[in-house]
Amino acid sequence: MADMLYLLEEFIHERRAKPKEGSYTNSLFAEGVNRMAQKVGEEATEVIVAALGQGREAQIGELSDLFYHTLVLMTHLNITLEDVSEELRKRHG
DSSP: OHHHHHHHHHHHHHHHHSOOTTOHHHHHHHHOHHHHHHHHHHHHHHHHHHHHHSOHHHHHHHHHHHHHHHHHHHHHTTOOHHHHHHHHHHHHO
């Protein structure tokens, strides 16, 4: 899983550096941090709803959406998965 998250992080960084017309990722960057944060909040709510009453497939889908939108926000904030990993190592090392 970690490899996939790093690949997704790389993809998002690439989209930021080299925008592609019609890209959903680029539309989030264009809309700004408020929209990115809003999407993370929406996806978190959808994860909760899925966890409380939907099946595994929906739960996985919603968690995937949350990871993606969180990585977009992290990229905007110049926070990397390595930054988060380091913080977790400090807390749980």
